[in-house]
Amino acid sequence: MNLDPPIPSSQVTLDRLDPLSAAAARPVTTGASLLALALPLLTVVTRGAExxxxxxxxxxxxALVAATALLLYRSRASKPAWLSPSAQWFQVLLMIVLVTSAASTLGANQLVRDDWAPLVVGVLLVASTPYxxxxxxxxxxxxxxxxCSALGVVQAPASVTDVPVFTLAVTGSFSVAVMGFAAAxxxxxxxxxxxLWHERAWQSAASAALEHRSGVARSVQQQRISLLNREVVPYLQRVVAADGIGDDDRDEARRLARSIRALLVSDVEKTWAQLMLDDLVARHPRLNIAAIADDPDDLGRHAVLERRTLxxxxxxxxxxxxxxxRLELTLRRAPEGGLAVRWAVDTPKPLPDARRELRAMLELVRGLTLRSSVHEQPGRLVLEFDYGY
Incomplete structure (x- = not known):
């Protein structure tokens, strides 16, 4: 069962595929927004009489200020992915800009092709490309x-150019059409x-995971062998050297049998999340780390590779x-479906420093999820997020 289905093709955006690249594009978005705000003011200076x-x-x-503010707010890396309802409000604001700007020059707009509103809307459509x-x-x-075509027809009687109405409709909408389709x-x-890059990268990651799986299996086998060498082999040597078997030997045999059985059962019952944490902790033998995974339904095993990798x-x-x-990983089913994650880390570092160390990862999490939050507790950093798409 796949707890985290792939993003539908109709909803694919750059900030979902590659949130850090979308964050890197924000200066361009900011520049385009400032240009959009400057163009109407330039019109006031040069053609104020209209x-x-x-x-x-x-x-x-x-309305233009509201649209650019919404775009800049939703394009922040600290905000989750931009959902359709909010994006529709952005487009409605752009429509208000077009209608009211035409109303402001009604009867005096002699060159429809010089209207600032279609050009501004086209610029903002280009600026919204990553999101x-x-x-x-x-x-x-x-x-x-x-x-824009309809507004061009409405403004046709005031035009000084002697061209068909259809031509005015085309010239009045040309800029928004060219820039909008280019943005798409x-x-x-x-x-x-x-x-395509993701598919190739995850294929490589899947191959590496298969290779790593054998290493994890060897690690589990080494734990069992260590138990045998440390306790079972000395016991057998002692029994062979003794003249007979006493009650103490029988009790020791029972204890060893229970210990081996418990080890085998724990290996079988461990969830993917706990095995993942145990494997990483084993790579840091010099650190005293407590790693606990709370995943009673073993949801981590059913999540897609991208989520397990994160x-x-x-x-x-x-x-x-x-x-x-100390690491604590809690996995539950999200109320609306998907996977709800709670990640708690105990660290001796000051929490502001810890947040700075994880800044890139936190921005990545915010870009890939619909809901995310970071809490600070004494000596502990807690990150919660849901995979909702």
Whole structure:
């Protein structure tokens, strides 16, 4: 059973496939947002006479500020993936910008092709490329293009150019159409190449996991052999050297039998999460670490490879960077489906330093999950997140 199905193709975005790359693209998003805010002000300076309704211009610019603020807020690496309802509000705000900007120049807009609103909407569609699916960008580009065409027809009587109305509809929507479809094509190309890279990387990871599995099996066998060499072999040698078998020998045999049986049963009953923690702890023999996994339904074993890899990376980073003294991993089914994770790390380091050490990993977790939070307790850092898609 797969607790974490792959992302549907209609919902693929760069910040879900590669959150750190999306975070690296945020300066471009910020620059595009500032450009979008500057263009209407430039229009006021150069063509202020065409603004016949200042109130509508104020409403248009307010909607533009709200749209750019929403885009910048949702593109922060510290925020979970941008869901469709919030993204639809972003597009609605852009539609308000188009309508109210046309209303602000109604009757005085002599060159429809110079309207700032379609250009601004196109710029913001390009800026949203890392955070929205290509299919969604195509849909809203069509909507905005049709709306701009209709507004071009409405403004046609005020135009000084002697061209057919259809031409004005095309020129009024050309910029948003070109930039919107270009943004969708770029998003599709970028996401496809990233997905291909992921597939190749996970195939390599799966091959490495198969090779590592034999090493884990040898480690378990070595534990059993160590028990035999430490207790069973000396006991057998003592029995062979003795003239007879007494009650103490029988009690010792029973104790050894129970010990071997308990070892075998514990190996069989261990969950994937506990085996993963035990394997990592065994790689740090000089550290005194308590690693506990609470996963009664063994959900970790049924999670996809990507999710297990993230859990293992969290554990490895905690041991390598935080000098962890105790690890606690709790896995449960999320209420809406998927996997709910609680990761607690006891560390001697100051918690602000511990957060800085895990900053890149925390940003990755926030990008890959729909809900995530970090709590600080005395000497302990607690990370909670859900896989909801």
């Amino acid at each position: 603004i016949t309704q200042p109130l509508w211009f104020a409403v248009s610019y307010t 929205r699916p290509a299919r969604e960008i195509v849909f809203w580009t069509i909507v905005h293009t049709l709306l 094509a770029y998003a599709r190309s970028l996401n496809s190449s990233t997905q 859990l293992r990376a969290l554990a490895a980073l905690s041991l390598d960077r935080l000098s962890a003294t």
